[in-house]
Amino acid sequence: MNATVESSGQLTNYRQLVTLSDGLRVLLRPVVSKDRDALVALFAALAPEETQYFRSNVSGQELVADWAEKPDYARVFPLVATVGERLVGNSTLYFGSGYTRHLAELRIFLATEFRRRGIGTAMIKAQIEIARRLGLNQLVAEVVESRTQVIHAFERLGFERQFTWRDLFMTPEGDTLDMIVLVNHLRRSGEDF
Numbered sequence: 001m002n003a004t005v006e007s008s009g010q011l012t013n014y015r016q017l018v019t020l021s022d023g024l025r026v027l028l029r030p031v032v033s034k035d036r037d038a039l040v041a042l043f044a045a046l047a048p049e050e051t052q053y054f055r056s057n058v059s060g061q062e063l064v065a066d067w068a069e070k071p072d073y074a075r076v077f078p079l080v081a082t083v084g085e086r087l088v089g090n091s092t093l094y095f096g097s098g099y100t101r102h103l104a105e106l107r108i109f110l111a112t113e114f115r116r117r118g119i120g121t122a123m124i125k126a127q128i129e130i131a132r133r134l135g136l137n138q139l140v141a142e143v144v145e146s147r148t149q150v151i152h153a154f155e156r157l158g159f160e161r162q163f164t165w166r167d168l169f170m171t172p173e174g175d176t177l178d179m180i181v182l183v184n185h186l187r188r189s190g191e192d193f
Contacts (some may be wrong), residue, residue: 005031012073017053024083026119027061028126031078031090033069038087039080042111067094079126081110081119088114090186091123093131093139109128124157142167145178159184 001126016028071078074095081089090107095101106127110120131139141159143150155161159182167176 007054007124009060011077011133014126014130015045015128016122018119020118020122022117024117026088026122027082028079028123029082030073031071031080035080035087035095036069036154038082038085039090041131042090043086043109046113077104077127077130077138079123079130081123083114089119089123092126102136103140104134104136105140107140121157124154128157128186132186137185139184139186141182141184142168143180143182146179151180151182153180154184 012030014028018026018028020026064104066130076095077093079091079093080087081091091106093104093106096103096105106124107118108123108127110123128139139159141154143154144163145151145164148153151161162181162183165179165181168179169177171177
């Protein structure tokens with residue numbers, strides 16, 4: 001285990017209150033065990049065509065419940081967005097290990113009715129700040145090429161397209177799609193670390 005991963009547990013008290021341009025107040029904080037039912041509800045509301053974009057079967061309540069009940073902050077740092085008592089978004093930093101210990105993969109999901117309001121931007125900014133606090137050098141995001149708005153959102157926040165991974169993503173019907181790999185270089189090669 002490296003110092004970056006060990007220090008991720010120190011961020012369990014992270015809190016950021018964001019007021020959106022429409023006046024909506026959103027609290028960003030790490031997921032905790034009491035979020036179990038709210039996290040399950042967040043993913044249970046997804047239409048089947050949207051669940052295909054997840055690496056895991058998020059329609060399986062047990063898996064999602066485990067994310068809240070047994071968070072492993074040394075491996076994954078989960079940040080949620082709440083409006084009142086409702087969970088409206090989830091973003092995660094998946095920490096690399098071994099020769100990739102200097103980076104994390106960033107994933108994000110928002111409830112449909114809370115998209116295009118600035119919550120996703122706030123969550124990505126918060127995860128960038130957290131990654132910097134942890135001393136990471138890079139954040140990586142993988143986005144299906146057809147989701148251009150998501151790609152542009154990452155680019156506006158400092159991510160650069162590294163390459164297109166042809167036919168990486170397979171739909172439930174067996175069609176393949178290209179995946180755009182984006183990287184935010186928090187520290188450039190040659191800088192002290």
